[in-house]
């Protein structure tokens with residue numbers, strides 16, 4: 001998904017990591033794992049670490065992983081166990097208070113529980129959970145639903161964190177791939193539907209968990225398996241233990257957009273590499289939506305690359321590099337302003353006239369949300385001399401917002417909302433437009449049972465009971481100030 005102005009398309013959600021590894025440099029490992037997960041969130045980063053039996057030290061700040069942590073920070077964190085988080089705000093605004101890991105403590109004396117928590121997903125019953133906890137006297141310092149989970153666990157009367165998790169999970173609704181640490185163990189769990197990913201890995205004699213297996217590749221850990229929906233894994237001095245908490249008969253709803261766009265192509269999901277699945281999406285797209293007479297296939301870099309390759313191979317139309325990418329682009333906190341926007345700020349890439357001039361192009365992108373960027377791309381290519389521009393999307397039309405942890409824009413902002421494909425093509429200014437079908441997506445990812453996935457942003461079928469337009473982040477953000485002021 002291209003975002004030259006930094007604000008287009010669905011925002012990546014969050015990435016989490018956890019490791020129990022006395023004798024290893026756990027904070028440094030967490031740093032590099034977060035570095036590998038940076039694509040899942042660029043607004044804030046944080047690591048919490050502890051020596052066994054000691055206090056949990058948490059460092060978190062707005063910014064990229066490389067901006068938040070310096071060498072001396074990692075040395076100061078140290079620790080035998082650590083968790084980490086990169087964030088894009090889905091619930092709660094982009095403020096320091098909403099960065100993670102969330103650090104909570106409750107109780108006193110022998111009943112005191114201190115924990116740090118990192119969460120990827122979105123609770124759809126956050127408002128109810130928030131009200132219930134406030135009624136019990138629990139206070140909050142952020143507008144993040146992750147603090148609700150942390151508060152529920154920290155204040156829970158159960159003797160062990162595992163028992164607290166086992167009791168709290170059935171009370172939560174929505175998507176929550178979560179890591180929690182106390183001063184002697186890391187506990188990781190996924191919601192019963194398994195909406196967001198989480199993988200289990202081994203680093204020497206140490207166990208670790210991460211949102212995606214690409215984090216393991218980066219630190220030299222081995223990918224063992226996915227954490228199952230509704231499963232709780234405990235990493236501590238006893239090694240690895242696992243407990244099924246959620247109803248094993250619950251409907252699974254793994255996010256199909258992880259395959260299409262969010263996850264890194266070198267991550268393993270559903271038993272295969274995403275790079276291969278994305279190439280297959282391009283091949284199926286070429287079959288479903290050929291472009292006879294086209295001269296060249298080009299990708300919208302980088303996320304369109306694998307599907308463009310698949311399209312080119314399957315169609316026999318050669319592939320070329322139509323764009324030059326700025327390799328050093330990172331999300332900027334400086335907004336371009338009206339003047340630069342008007343002139344079409346090209347932060348991310350520029351077209352190559354030598355390649356596209358006079359050509360009929362098939363332009364492959366992974367998805368189109370609001371369409372502003374795609375319009376710019378079409379215009380840039382025409383300005384560079386392209387004779388025809390045939391847009392192809394390796395995702396179906398996105399027509400519905402996500403309530404499970406991905407900021408997708410509102411329905412009204414989506415270019416496919418209330419428009420036919422021809423109307424969208426006219427709006428984008430391209431000669432033709434076609435989308436991969438949902439059936440084609442499932443064929444490409446080799447999903448034996450599409451009913452075990454979520455595809456609500458395409459189909460409108462929200463798989464989790466209790467999902468409504470009113471729940472999720474918007475309701476929480478608007479109700480929190482009221483709840484807080486009422487309590488003062």
Ligand code: SF4
Pocket residue numbers: 195254255256257258401402403404405406454455456457458
């Ligand atoms: S609505 Fe879309 S982005 Fe959200 S979980 Fe479902 S498939 Fe994924």
